[in-house]
Amino acid sequence: QKEVEQNSGPLSVPEGAIASLNCTYSDRGSQSFFWYRQYSGKSPELIMFIYSNGDKEDGRFTAQLNKASQYVSLLIRDSQPSDSATYLCAVSAAGNKLTFGGGTRVLVKP
Amino acid sequence: GAVVSQHPSWVICKSGTSVKIECRSLDFQATTMFWYRQFPKQSLMLMATSNEGSKATYEQGVEKDKFLINHASLTLSTLTVTSAHPEDSSFYICSARKDSTNTEAFFGQGTRLTVV
Numbered sequence: 001q002k003e004v005e006q007n008s009g010p011l012s013v014p015e016g017a018i019a020s021l022n023c024t025y026s027d028r029g030s031q032s033f034f035w036y037r038q039y040s041g042k043s044p045e046l047i048m049f050i051y052s053n054g055d056k057e058d059g060r061f062t063a064q065l066n067k068a069s070q071y072v073s074l075l076i077r078d079s080q081p082s083d084s085a086t087y088l089c090a091v092s093a094a095g096n097k098l099t100f101g102g103g104t105r106v107l108v109k110p
Numbered sequence: 111g112a113v114v115s116q117h118p119s120w121v122i123c124k125s126g127t128s129v130k131i132e133c134r135s136l137d138f139q140a141t142t143m144f145w146y147r148q149f150p151k152q153s154l155m156l157m158a159t160s161n162e163g164s165k166a167t168y169e170q171g172v173e174k175d176k177f178l179i180n181h182a183s184l185t186l187s188t189l190t191v192t193s194a195h196p197e198d199s200s201f202y203i204c205s206a207r208k209d210s211t212n213t214e215a216f217f218g219q220g221t222r223l224t225v226v
Contacts, residue, residue: 042220049214
């Protein structure tokens, strides 16, 4: 079983719609959760991080964390073609290394 | 913000030669730096964790004698791929963390290595 799992996609959404990405993790000791966006041929860039159960909103992005169910999700509202990328979920235990999921490829169609 | 600069952004080398990749934290001191490798259409795979002034900790299956990591200062870590072979061709990415309590990591631009 992979430590961090994501649906590889592609997740195809029309422009202006909401894209919903999910991520599950196996280590119950995980404390920090991150969403990165990676364009083809580029390195990942941090979108959001979340530490506590519940929702965290930043602009068009909302991260949701449920530690009891061991999942974290990312919502992208009003999706734009520029949001087309691979989204990586990463998980970390306290002060420890990041473990990445396989990534979900998102395609926003005009 | 926190800026991590990686150099070179791409390199082509002959099989059997060695290549050094540099990772610098420009506006903060990085107690910990991480080196990843990413093959096409795959996720990032952690190769090793380096802490300033100490030996790097390598992930299982990563040859420490082939991938030499040096973290001599709080702003610079280097990865040297020794005796490179075509199968070492990959996208190598470093990331840096400010301290041991802040797990947010900032990524360099990545280095595309092609071994011919």
